[in-house]
Amino acid sequence: MAQIVGGITTSHIPAIGNAIARGLQDEPYWKPFFDGYPPVHDWLDRMQPDVAVVVYNDHGLNFFLDQIPTFAVGAAAEYCNEDEGWGLKPLPPFPGDPEFSWHVIESLVNDEFDITMCQEMKVDHGFVVPMSLLWTGRGKKPIKAIPVEVNTVQHPLPSPARCYKLGQAIGRAVASYPGDCKVVVLGTGGMSHQLDGTRAGFINRDFDMMCMERIVNDPESLAGMSIHDLIREAGAQGAEFIQWLVMRGALGERVSKIHSNYHIPISNTASGLLVLEKAA
Numbered sequence: 001m002a003q004i005v006g007g008i009t010t011s012h013i014p015a016i017g018n019a020i021a022r023g024l025q026d027e028p029y030w031k032p033f034f035d036g037y038p039p040v041h042d043w044l045d046r047m048q049p050d051v052a053v054v055v056y057n058d059h060g061l062n063f064f065l066d067q068i069p070t071f072a073v074g075a076a077a078e079y080c081n082e083d084e085g086w087g088l089k090p091l092p093p094f095p096g097d098p099e100f101s102w103h104v105i106e107s108l109v110n111d112e113f114d115i116t117m118c119q120e121m122k123v124d125h126g127f128v129v130p131m132s133l134l135w136t137g138r139g140k141k142p143i144k145a146i147p148v149e150v151n152t153v154q155h156p157l158p159s160p161a162r163c164y165k166l167g168q169a170i171g172r173a174v175a176s177y178p179g180d181c182k183v184v185v186l187g188t189g190g191m192s193h194q195l196d197g198t199r200a201g202f203i204n205r206d207f208d209m210m211c212m213e214r215i216v217n218d219p220e221s222l223a224g225m226s227i228h229d230l231i232r233e234a235g236a237q238g239a240e241f242i243q244w245l246v247m248r249g250a251l252g253e254r255v256s257k258i259h260s261n262y263h264i265p266i267s268n269t270a271s272g273l274l275v276l277e278k279a280a
């Protein structure tokens with residue numbers, strides 16, 4: 001049976017993708033950020049996952065304000081990005097796993113998550129930058145992906161509790177897949193940031209630290225926040241932390257923390273990095 005081996009959370013800021021493309025990893029501005037990643041690469045090289053469930057939010061490339069699903073799952077053979085206006089270059093397509101995707105979709109719908117199913121799906125920086133950070137940006141082949149897209153753009157957003165439960169349902173979906181494969185779950189986005197309005201530039205280090213600590217052993221206390229609590233404490237785009245809660249829900253009750261890094265700011269954002277291994 002398929003099994004989840006662990007989860008990784010990472011920021012997805014477009015500037016990171018441009019820094020990788022230009023080879024700026026050792027520049028003083030970027031070094032403390034990129035120095036967080038070699039232990040994650042070591043863990044990935046040791047665990048050798050076959051498939052990544054990539055929980056992320058689209059920012060207007062595939063879904064726009066006219067039509068936004070709350071939860072969408074990709075079932076395509078491959079996923080392409082496009083120029084979104086951030087300077088990120090179109091990259092070779094990322095491979096999918098349609099058979100596994102359809103299993104996840106069917107399992108989620110049977111589990112009362114009425115998600116949108118996408119046989120075509122363009123992936124934006126929320127998906128592509130983590131892929132570059134973890135695989136392609138260090139010369140590795142991209143892993144097969146099952147994109148899980150969660151709305152953080154158009155209110156009403158799903159509650160942290162709903163996202164945590166979606167993660168638990170993804171955990172059940174993977175555990176019931178009769179393929180012999182190892183799965184890593186990515187939660188991309190966050191941590192605190194706000195890009196617009198009177199609080200543009202807002203970062204909340206204390207809140208981020210609390211989230212990084214509690215997501216390991218007390219995720220339910222974070223799932224108990226309202227989406228408005230989260231936005232007040234983490235900023236309008238800090239709502240992306242709900243992607244982390246989906247990841248954490250999928251891992252099940254007991255996890256151990258393998259690695260973490262926190263660095264502020266990268267662009268306008270507090271960047272948080274976490275590797276959690278699923279306890280046996």
Ligand code: DHB
Nearest residue numbers: 013014237266267268269
């Ligand atoms: C930035 C952060 C984001 O989450 C995003 O989607 C785009 C840009 C930033 O801080 O620049």
Ligand code: FE
Nearest residue numbers: 059189237240
């Ligand atoms: Fe974002």
